[in-house]
Amino acid sequence: MTVLGTAETFKRDWLDGFVTAYGRTVRKVPDAYGVIGRQVPRRGKVAVVIGGGCGHYPAFAGLVGPGLADGAVVGDVFTSPSAEQVYRTARAAEGGAGVLFGYGNYQGDVLHFGLAARRLAAEGIDSRTVLVTDDIASGPAERAERRRGVAGDLLVFKIAGAAAERGDDLAGVHAAAIKANASTRTFGVAFGGCTLPGAAEPLFTVDDGAMELGLGIHGEPGVRTVGRLGARALADELVDGLLPELPAHDGRVVALLNGLGRTKYEEMFVAYTRVHERLAAAGLSPLHTEVGEFVTSLDMAGVSLTVMVLDDELAGLYAAPCDTPGYRSTGAVLDRVEPESTVDDYPADATRGGVVDRVLTAALESVEDNEEELGRLDAVAADGDHGLGISRGMRAAVVAARHAEAAGAGVPDALLRAGTALADAAGGASGALYGVLLAETGAGLRGLPEITAGALAGAVDRAAHAFVQLGGAEPGEKTMLDAIEPFRVTLRAEADAGSGLERAWRKAALAASTAAADTANLVPAKGRAARLAEKSKGHADPGATSFALIVTAVGEELGKDG
Amino acid sequence: MTVLGTAETFKRDWLDGFVTAYGRTVRKVPDAYGVIGRQVPRRGKVAVVIGGGCGHYPAFAGLVGPGLADGAVVGDVFTSPSAEQVYRTARAAEGGAGVLFGYGNYQGDVLHFGLAARRLAAEGIDSRTVLVTDDIASGPAERAERRRGVAGDLLVFKIAGAAAERGDDLAGVHAAAIKANASTRTFGVAFGGCTLPGAAEPLFTVDDGAMELGLGIHGEPGVRTVGRLGARALADELVDGLLPELPAHDGRVVALLNGLGRTKYEEMFVAYTRVHERLAAAGLSPLHTEVGEFVTSLDMAGVSLTVMVLDDELAGLYAAPCDTPGYRSTGAVLDRVEPESTVDDYPADATRGGVVDRVLTAALESVEDNEEELGRLDAVAADGDHGLGISRGMRAAVVAARHAEAAGAGVPDALLRAGTALADAAGGASGALYGVLLAETGAGLRGLPEITAGALAGAVDRAAHAFVQLGGAEPGEKTMLDAIEPFRVTLRAEADAGSGLERAWRKAALAASTAAADTANLVPAKGRAARLAEKSKGHADPGATSFALIVTAVGEELGKDG
Structure with a gap:
């Protein structure tokens, strides 16, 4: 359900509140539905500009801040922003070293960001683009470039932001971002649909007692409907889906268990134990783990698992700190911790005493x-x-x-x-x-x-x-x-x-x-x-x-x- | 709905996953349902030990880490932990300078933490307690000490954690925490109930088209049922409820708009614009603002507004950084930002042209x-x-x-x-x-x-x-x-x-x-x-x-x- 906010003015209203609340980090782009970091533009630094439809907070506006994105363009709910908005936001963010655009691979975003890039080029502003394509459910591996972007957005943008922050030029930031995307895979599952602001009915529903594997973050149909799985079986599905899709690796990964909006945090942790066990059994060692809500889908019930394989460069960039309204990191690395249970059950005992x-x-x-x-x-x-x-x-x-x-x-x-x-x-x-x-x-x-x-x-x-x-x-x-x-x-x-x-x-x-x-x-x-x-x-x-x-x-x- | 996890083992299962995911920050207390910071115990530092029932993530285990709590005891869903668990966790966390217990004012917690404190005292370990009583809906101002603790938990624990981190002794940490609680007020509203793990039906429901003002984070009845309010009217209710309750202040405050689990982030921002406008009109200037999920109530739909008034000491302590799984802060202060709308609507125009x-x-x-x-x-x-x-x-x-x-x-x-x-x-x-x-x-x-x-x-x-x-x-x-x-x-x-x-x-x-x-x-x-x-x-x-x-x-x- 959507209680606060009306469909007509939803984007403007929440964006106003967002900028008001997080004015310590972001400010509004004049006359545009976009935000940039408070210290942006920064002369000589590549501007990382991300965006897409809204309904995914903290993606995308919530990911603007030191160490991550310089700017974010905000479309209507589940709708790409227009070329005009992209252009204005990029123009406000760029500091003379060009613009790295990052967004999920959806037709509307490709069209509008593409038009904006042409307009920037006409004005002599260089830009490059990383299309995030982490969702393995949205297409076969042979056509991975057609896949859509989901929770992997956070990881890819984090790498791009860290590369720009350390002073890479546009080609360098672009190369790091492309590598990050090529190293990232996500597989998700939905338990229940979301409701658009102003809508009386959910956008879609998932049958009671069922789960939709591979469902997208805008309600795009999944790849398979299964009966409702327990935490362990579900974790197995997610890991089994991802493992064959992972590129070559030396075992170092980032693991992200992302909630889509309505799933309880505690439930995600219940599933994470098994995820970690399975990743470890496959020789994967998460240096960084996050369990929380990073790329949501309004109030959808469900989770997704994202794994990014790391090389030295990506490991270094991922560990760099960032400070945004929706995601802050000191970059601390996770030592390997084996799951252990806390207290043994009292054993069953057939003795009947006094x-x-x-x-x-x-x-x-x-x-x-x-x-x-x-x-x-x-x-x-x-x-x-x-x-x-x-x-x-x-x-x-x-x-x-x-x-x-x-x-x-x-x-x-x-x-x-x-x-x-x-x-x-x-x-x-x-x-x-x-x-x-x-x-x-x-x-x-x-x-x-x-x-x-x-x-x-x-x-x-x-x-x-x-x-x-x-x-x-x-x-x-x-x-x-x-x-x-x-x-x-x-x-x-x-x-x-x-x-x-x-x-x-x-x-x-x-x-x-x-x-x-x-x-x-x-x-x-x-x-x-x-x-x-x-x-x-x-x-x-x-x-x-x-x-x-x-x-x-x-x-x-x-x-x-x- | 609860999809992942069963009632019987819910606490253990999610806590296992939590410690596995956030082993870079926390570790498990042996043989107890409790966690302590990775570097804890720290010799000569007061140990801040918080806790309560689970179902409120990131409260309470998610708030353990440098600059905030040293340990957290985890009860079953909406149920206080036992004295035994409190004792074991405090014992593992204390570093020779005593223990500051912090928890919401609920009978079960008072009983069990109290028993644990007595047991610690018997072993020569000094402890003091701050009972969080921020929920103005749970009792009249004349009996404020009987009120329950809700989202204000985060702010009070943050102050206690910062005081302990800077090296205050037990009396000092206690005094800062007591002052923080005395400076903090919360008023909340629920739009829809939550479901306990394993339960087929919601714990409670809110009628369609209604809102329950003052409803507690365990489904305790509210103070008033109203028709469903728009974002503006709701923000007014929350601010109007809080303003007469605030202690004397010089205008500096922390503002926290907390989601209870299912409410969309974007919806909270829609409400925040008006909250900020009203606070500003009352002469209040939020130095720090957070809009997000900090003290949840499983998948309950609703929000609460917390205001903590700051003096120099509290302002300094609040601005100190912290790094926990569920809440990280660089302590950056918010400049005053006035809400402004982004793009004017196209004006209505009656001319009918070509x-x-x-x-x-x-x-x-x-x-x-x-x-x-x-x-x-x-x-x-x-x-x-x-x-x-x-x-x-x-x-x-x-x-x-x-x-x-x-x-x-x-x-x-x-x-x-x-x-x-x-x-x-x-x-x-x-x-x-x-x-x-x-x-x-x-x-x-x-x-x-x-x-x-x-x-x-x-x-x-x-x-x-x-x-x-x-x-x-x-x-x-x-x-x-x-x-x-x-x-x-x-x-x-x-x-x-x-x-x-x-x-x-x-x-x-x-x-x-x-x-x-x-x-x-x-x-x-x-x-x-x-x-x-x-x-x-x-x-x-x-x-x-x-x-x-x-x-x-x-x-x-x-x-x-x-």
Whole structure:
């Protein structure tokens, strides 16, 4: 969707904002849809002038600045700029040493930049051109010169900018840029279409559960539709597509994983692990890696992988620093880093040990059965991951208790281990609070000869106290505490009345369940909490519900002993 | 949507990829979900350790590097990391001068970072904490300490990082960070919800045509739902929200327009023009501006505006360079730049001049009437803006012809001006090609005593020749040429047979229309063109259709003379 900006004036409006925001780096070309660097023109330096349609930010205007482009011409969305605009921008950028034009290989750009170049020539201004043709999906290798330019734009322009910055003449900058383009290949995939400003419908769509391999950055059709791949399989597709296309190399490369607009950064990183593994297996060592958004396609969902093979010259030029609104680099080189996983999974373990393992397993099953409902409750007022987080924490707790009990630990230590593992695995406020409940219950049972209803009531008193200290909640605020308190009070009363452990627990669990249901339906009278509750149709903190589920499941498990 | 990565292992998977990609800057903390800078720990330097749930990249792990954070702890999506993880990361980052913890003010983070701080203290490691509370929508000014942290995270951490980098001791770094937080305010708006990894449904939704002011970065409810605002009105809402909340200042500020994940960069710039104008009107001068994605919320659609007021100390610290995977700065200061528009619109002009104005106006109307259909044809194989681009170009052509004819120009000059204006306004390949057709037709009529069918046929011959030269198309490739050729041939035949101008033109237009319809239905037998055509259900280049529309409309307009 496009929310801000209208089709008619989109180019002008965003360009105005861009120049306003990044006036420290760029300024506007008078009477043209173009920008040049603040210190441009620079006498005696080749001017690198790039451009194309807009909708690809930071390409192209966002790549103007020291060490990269001197100027950029801005066309309408997905439309080449006109010859007139190219001419004016180049005229403003050139400093007497000629102009290196760089743009993706699209017919409109070729026409307009070509016309502008002729006009410059007529005025005695020399220019040369690099057409970026990195997209291997857009044509066969035998006709590589017909391919279109996509994310490789950034790398080719970076090389041209660095060559111009170090003082190469026009022939030198041109030669470096041509070499960079010849060394660069990109293969991309789209998961979902983009929407043009002012358009009611997406420009194109990708079927749910499908991916379009090789789709262009203006919605040009892909080469192959496949079912939706996982990160690993997708990375394999991208690398398998690129490898046979790479020119001769000594292993040194730049790797660029480019997001097309809507794909989450974290998702790109998920795919990058496998990309790197595959590149390394093929003998390629990325000296520089970037994962981010560099040549976008409005709000398109998808990614592309670009590899540029380096020789000494390209390696030196790529490492030179640059400072533009959309891409800044200190040129630091990447040491070879092997992917490693952070923390081992808890191994699956079939041993079924003591009572803590059993009751926590029952609790886990209950939470898992209700994961979706807990998430739904949580989503109304918070971030919807309560069920997921508690399940994750409980699984870790079960494994920790199982290990502890298998190693001979008693109930107090098993609970302590389980609580620590839960807090660590679940994170979040509820992870910390559940962790404290378990650990403090365990601590309260330590040193006792037998676990009676009274002993448990005392331990729960202690745990509830620690809970309040840590969480800072007060009764009636519709938090987990509103289920813990009736649980605690009932357990104590039953113990005092001489009930057995199982009966006392089940009565207490019933009190917790009743209170949780009440809690979920109470609407505070006023204030922010009331507004939240109204939004949430009476449900507030899902913690009360999850607590009730857990103690109920534990009670049922204890009943099996009887 | 989340395509790459599964809920269960999302945090680990993306963190692996992140460390692999950015190993030049960061490395993993052993056995923890945390990263530290490559040169960390640094003896005698305060360690700035930030963190929180993931889903906000580049916050928080992407902000680790020289000049910013020394370490970051990574929780699950939208979930605080556990105390254990915080402890391990801080332990790995600290270099003997203590730890400055920085994180957004959320209960889970407060709990876990607090527990970790206690554990560090027990080991004799000093730590202090800055809670970021920049989100004005999350609580009243009287209880500002209860507000949550959002995009202001970046600015507060940047200040803390710079203070630590220049060698301040823990009390000094803490004081600078506290001052930075006290100087920073954010107000945001959401247009659409985000989707958690593994979730089938969005975490929350925003009604079509609505905006949620003040919505948090984890989907926390906003303060007000409004109808969808234009860029200007939205910028006003954001600035009007912030201005009364700003602390005392001397006009120097940092302005940050932050995208939440799915909002197009160009859209943010559209809004920034007005933001800057309003800030300037309120006496605020942004020394630094950033427009981009810094603290995201998965793929949420929306933006937030952050303003940090600067004193000498904060200004100096903010200008210090930093180099992290997600944010790099050379610290260059922004000179004051006033927004200005680039090119004036052609003024509306009611004069209705000669024949070129009339026929082009008729052509424009026909194109506008069919804009949607042309766009639809174009969208199948290309970017869907053919109708829009040609309309824009034709409007400029009409105005140019009108001005020229009002100033006394004849048909040849009026056509020349119209062609130039069309190419400039439309851009793109079709803009260049239509521009050449008009201009060369005009050139072919120059110096003739009268415009006869024969004269026109000669001029069209010339234009078609120039068209082929420029565009490089050949007959049968289903381009515009396949409509131009029958038009040209028929016009010539009619002229040779002695037909009058209007009759000759209408016959030629009919031939063009027939050919365009054929063209649209012909499917090339093989190769890429065939695949494209298959995808496009037989429609290829919409240029043939638009050409037929235009010459038909011109013929009808000429008929009105009769």
